[in-house]
Amino acid sequence: MTDLVVRKMNFAFEDHEVPFLWNPQNPAFSSMANAVSFLAIGFEKMIVNMILQAKPVITDAAVAEEAEAFMRQEGQHSTAHRQHVKGLIRHYPGLQETLDEVIGAFDELTRDTSLEYRLAYTADLEATFTPVFKLMLDNEAALFRPGDDRVASLFIWHFVEEVEHRSSALIIFDSVVGSDIYRMRQAPSIFKHVLDVIKIASEGFNKHVPLEERKVDAMAMFARYRRVQKLRTWIPGLEPANNGPMLRAFDDLPLREQLVALGGVVRSQMPRHNPAHEKLPALAGEWFARYDAGYDVQRWYTADATLS
Ligand SMILES: [Fe+2]
Ligand SMILES: [Fe+2]
Numbered sequence: 129m130t131d132l133v134v135r136k137m138n139f140a141f142e143d144h145e146v147p148f149l150w151n152p153q154n155p156a157f158s159s160m161a162n163a164v165s166f167l168a169i170g171f172e173k174m175i176v177n178m179i180l181q182a183k184p185v186i187t188d189a190a191v192a193e194e195a196e197a198f199m200r201q202e203g204q205h206s207t208a209h210r211q212h213v214k215g216l217i218r219h220y221p222g223l224q225e226t227l228d229e230v231i232g233a234f235d236e237l238t239r240d241t242s243l244e245y246r247l248a249y250t251a252d253l254e255a256t257f258t259p260v261f262k263l264m265l266d267n268e269a270a271l272f273r274p275g276d277d278r279v280a281s282l283f284i285w286h287f288v289e290e291v292e293h294r295s296s297a298l299i300i301f302d303s304v305v306g307s308d309i310y311r312m313r314q315a316p317s318i319f320k321h322v323l324d325v326i327k328i329a330s331e332g333f334n335k336h337v338p339l340e341e342r343k344v345d346a347m348a349m350f351a352r353y354r355r356v357q358k359l360r361t362w363i364p365g366l367e368p369a370n371n372g373p374m375l376r377a378f379d380d381l382p383l384r385e386q387l388v389a390l391g392g393v394v395r396s397q398m399p400r401h402n403p404a405h406e407k408l409p410a411l412a413g414e415w416f417a418r419y420d421a422g423y424d425v426q427r428w429y430t431a432d433a434t435l436s
Contacts, residue, residue, distance in 0.1 A: 146215025151275030170234035172206035226332025259392025
């Protein structure tokens with residue numbers, strides 16, 4: 129039996145301003161998280177289609193139940209991110225074009241790649257989430273707390289549920305495909321696609337959101353881009369693109385924790401990796417306890433704490 133709980137959220141983005149720079153203390157993290165919102169819509173749409181397609185070939189009842197709950201959680205994430213991105217598009221209508229491109233990149237996968245490939249894609253990418261989101265949630269005081277509460281609460285909820293269903297995609301992949309070698313062989317093309325999509329979003333931010341409001345070169349998260357920009361300052365006649373400060377989201381986080389997360393990402397791609405054994409962020413446990421106690425997790429930092 130699956131332990132997953134499908135929780136419906138409403139962050140009321142239509143009633144509130146949705147700032148692009150939602151954590152003014154960290155423009156690079158604001159931009160990166162916004163890119164995750166765009167990616168989530170396309171990726172989770174692909175997941176829903178993929179599970180619907182996989183269902184007839186899942187023979188194990190427990191796996192079928194896990195797949196259903198996993199799909200429904202991802203469907204909720206997608207809905208919430210759509211509302212978030214809709215709020216951004218209200219201010220910056222050009223971002224509609226960016227959203228269409230991001231969704232298009234995942235629709236292409238649904239159309240042009242096999243079910244096995246998409247199951248591997250989902251298993252590989254989701255396996256990286258627990259170590260990466262642990263780094264973020266362990267540093268909530270710097271990354272989320274100073275930000276807009278609704279946007280912060282959206283990401284905290286999503287990342288906590290990604291930790292909750294950290295084993296689902298691998299369970300489904302193992303049941304339908306069951307080949308670590310296949311999964312590992314596809315990893316380079318899978319992660320190239322992920323980075324390409326984040327690049328589409330980041331280029332869209334540079335293009336459609338004025339620098340005075342985003343306060344960062346959204347492409348600065350890419351090492352290669354940073355290198356090229358540096359190179360351009362040295363070559364006579366070439367100027368670096370003036371897209372803003374080359375800030376990085378995790379610069380202020382403890383280096384040791386960043387290295388642990390990196391190690392976790394590498395480990396997540398190894399054969400026989402079992403996400404169930406991962407170290408979990410303390411905030412995830414606290415979040416589930418507060419949710420069960422009736423606390424308004426849609427306003428994580430500002431809701432009435434007496435309920436918890
Ligand atoms: Fe998700
Ligand atoms: Fe997920």
